[in-house]
Amino acid sequence: MTRNDYDVVVVGGGHNALVSAAYLARAGLSVLVLERLGRLGGAAVSTQAFAGQPARLSRYSYLVSLMPDALMADLDLDVRLVSRRTASYTPYLRDGRHGGLLVERPEGEATRASFRELTGSDDEHDAWRAFYAEVGTLAEAVAPTLLEPLPTERDVAAGVDPALWRDVVTEPLGAALRRRFRDETVRGVVATDALIGTFASLDDPSLVQNRCFLYHLVGNGTGEWRVPVGGMGAVTDALARTAASAGAELVTDAGVSAIRPGPDGAEVRWHDGTRERGVTCRRVLSGVAPWVLRILLGEEAEPGTKPSGAQLKINMLLERLPRLRSGVDPEVAFAGTLHLAQRFDQLEAAYAQAAAGGMPDVLPGEVYCHSLTDPSILGDLAGTGAHTLTYFGLHTPDTLFAEDPEAARTLAVERALASLDEHLEEPLRSCLMTDADGRPCLEAKVPQDVEADLAMPGGHIFHGHLEWPWSPGRARLETPAQRWGVATDSDVVLLCGSGARRGGAVSGIGGHNAAQAVLEEL
Ligand SMILES: Cc1cc2nc3c(=O)[nH]c(=O)nc-3n(C[C@H](O)[C@H](O)[C@H](O)COP(=O)(O)OP(=O)(O)OC[C@H]3O[C@@H](n4cnc5c(N)ncnc54)[C@H](O)[C@@H]3O)c2cc1C
CATH class of the missing domain: 3.50.50.60 (FAD/NAD(P)-binding domain)
Known part of the structure; x- marks a missing residue:
């Protein structure tokens, strides 16, 4: 100074x-x-x-x-900032068979085939493409305004189809997702952008989930999430x-x-x-x-x-990527956002359980491997098969960790790993590296940790x-x-x-x- x-x-x-x-x-x-x-x-x-x-x-x-x-x-x-070659992969178990909904980047024939395999026709894929094409027009209307003085709501709305404006801006998002999609998995994959860092039902009348959804889809007019x-x-x-x-x-x-x-x-x-x-x-x-x-x-x-955060972040270092029961190449599945327990009905059930004060039995969350796109962060481990893995969990509000933080953290981590293990050939823990003291390379950050580390009140990742x-x-x-x-x-x-x-x-x-x-x- x-x-x-x-x-x-x-x-x-x-x-x-x-x-x-x-x-x-x-x-x-x-x-x-x-x-x-x-x-x-x-x-x-x-x-x-x-x-x-x-x-x-x-x-x-x-x-x-x-x-x-x-x-x-x-x-x-x-x-x-570089693109990931997979947008998302959503493993599922249906009629006793393991499969996965793959969304490539850019989307191609494998994406269409994957929707067909899950839903039995092209209808959901067509609905998906139509929805995101429309959302793209909203993103293009909003993105250029972000570094300008505030536009008025009326100015932005004027450039957007009124039905889309209703779906994303004025009516709780859950209604649009039910109207536009029939499959709970597809609905859930779309819905998660509304819930990253936001604790709400998809039907919440406050529309806080809609606002979160919009921010997740407007970046640079494309909404693409890139790897730094x-x-x-x-x-x-x-x-x-x-x-x-x-x-x-x-x-x-x-x-x-x-x-x-x-x-x-x-x-x-x-x-x-x-x-x-x-x-x-x-x-x-x-x-x-x-x-x-x-x-x-x-x-x-x-x-x-005081704001209240609701996410669980787990950082891990793996000796190798685990194999999936669906048979998909792990380097494809983990390169994008791998959705876990994020069917629409599962998201709503987890929210209801957490809002009532309980740790969701089935924890919704998503996993992603940075080092598949950018191995530079591995240092000397690059090329050995080792990888980083990030889990971002939803619907774990700070209140769940208030009484007995350690027990609640352990439970949350176990449930998060269980949601992944369900789709793996080998338990994730068997793939974890160990640190210099022989401990597994896994750290979990609950909202209280985020508050203590970063002074984000209540651990709310957006400050409110x-x-x-x-x-x-x-x-x-x-x-x-x-x-x-x-x-x-x-x-x-x-x-x-x-x-x-x-x-x-x-x-x-x-x-x-x-x-x-x-x-x-x-
Ligand atoms: C677990 C987690 C995952 C996230 N994932 C993503 C993601 O993938 N992509 C994304 O875009 N966003 C993500 N976010 C949200 C994003 O990180 C934040 O919105 C963003 O970093 C906020 O930046 P900021 O500069 O406004 O504030 P902060 O990053 O919160 O910085 C505020 C700073 O102020 C300091 N400070 C606080 N009180 C005082 C004081 N009294 N005196 C001096 N200094 C003080 C703090 O120590 C901190 O360094 C995530 C957040 C979290 C917690």
């Missing part, structure tokens, strides 16, 4: 904060980023998670879709390099304890491990969750408004519920911060993180939009 007064102080050093810092420093403003942890990147990091093993896993977030290509080009980001080469840490490293080389000061081990806004600027108090320090600035950008921000602003922490990426008719759009969807109650404090409107996921959009609002204001 080279001075006591900055144009902008960014609280939190997640990837969004780094995007803001890069834009603002490039525009010539003095910028200080304060991060409580000893490293930058928040949930976008790579870690050597297992003692003595060189593989660097994307410990939390792992795939990128929402980061606009335009933003990456703007910041000259040295990051490569080198892991998620490569994204953060590139952003940090860009911000630092533009002159932003990035300080770690700097936990912010208070933000005191005044009429023309603010004071930010933080602790450097030995003593409390203070710095003044014209604007504060908050890269922390809005719920955390309120505490830093001195407001009462209201437990009732996602909002529509447009302004509702009644919104005030008077200030730059309001127009960019980054306003708080204070004129000198703006949101730049996942909690900004349009800020969720690894996208940098919140960071970009907050920086634009500041540049208009200062």
Whole structure:
């Protein structure tokens, strides 16, 4: 830290904060980023998670879709995002026979044949293609607006077929899925995008599941989820390099304890491990969750408004990929998203059970192998047959882990592995590598871990519920911060993180939009 007064102080050093810092420093403003942890990147990091093993896993977030290509080009980001050759594989057991629904990338004849084998005709495949073609028009309408001031809902709706708008935006998504598809497996594969990081029934009248669905399908106008080469840490490293080389000061081990806004600027108090320090600035950008921000602003922490996360992330390192009972090549099945217990009826049953306070008997989740697309993260293990494996589980709300966290975590992991083992020739545990202490290379992160590690309240992976990426008719759009969807109650404090409107996921959009609002204001 080279001075006591900055144009902008960014609280939190997640990837969004780094995007803001890069834009603002490039525009010539003095910028200080304060991060409580000893490293930058928040949930976008790579870690050597297992003692003595060189593989660097994307410990939390792992795939990128929402980061606009335009933003990456703007910041000259040295990051490569590559496509997976399988979109998804959904193993199933039907009439005593193991099979799997394969969706290739790009979709071809094997995809059509796979739908036919599961459903007995081409109808579901035709419905699938029609639905995603229509969703593509919505993605093309939304994507170009994400780095612009907020469009109005009416502007976006005007360019979209009214029936599709109803299906995705105004009616609970479950209704459209029932109307458009007949097969529970197909319905479920479509539905999962609505539930990644969102604890809801597909029929939830709040439409929180619809908003989650939309964000999962609009990235760069295609909705494709790509693999960051080198892991998620490569994204953060590139952003940090860009911000630092533009002159932003990035300080770690700097936990912010208070933000005191005044009429023309603010004071930010933080602790450097030995003593409390203070710095003044014209604007504060908050890269922390809005719920955390309120505490830093001195407001009462209201437990009732605290977000609640619901995901289970399991990181694993395998000696070899397991063989599947369906006979599919594991390098095909695990290269994309492998859906487990995610039939529509299973998703709804698991939600109902978890909402009633119980661990779902059958845990829905999905598995994906990063190292099939990008072996670079394996280090010396590349080429030995070893692979990373990531499990992302749904419908495990933080409340399930409140009473007896260790027992609940063990149960959740066992149920997650059971949902995979059902489709394997050999139990997954027999494929796990061991670390330097002889322990299996498996770590599980429940919402409480995510909160403890990253200060994401309740372990909510988006800092709170996602909002529509447009302004509702009644919104005030008077200030730059309001127009960019980054306003708080204070004129000198703006949101730049996942909690900004349009800020969720690894996208940098919140960071970009907050920086634009500041540049208009200062
Ligand atoms: C398990 C998991 C899996 C996910 N998977 C994906 C995925 O595959 N793809 C995707 O796009 N998104 C995914 N997400 C969501 C995505 O990671 C987040 O939405 C995104 O990383 C948020 O970035 P951010 O910069 O806004 O905030 P964060 O990454 O949360 O960073 C905020 C930073 O602020 C710091 N901080 C907090 N309080 C203070 C304080 N008082 N003082 C100083 N610093 C503070 C934190 O330590 C943290 O570094 C996932 C998230 C999780 C947890």
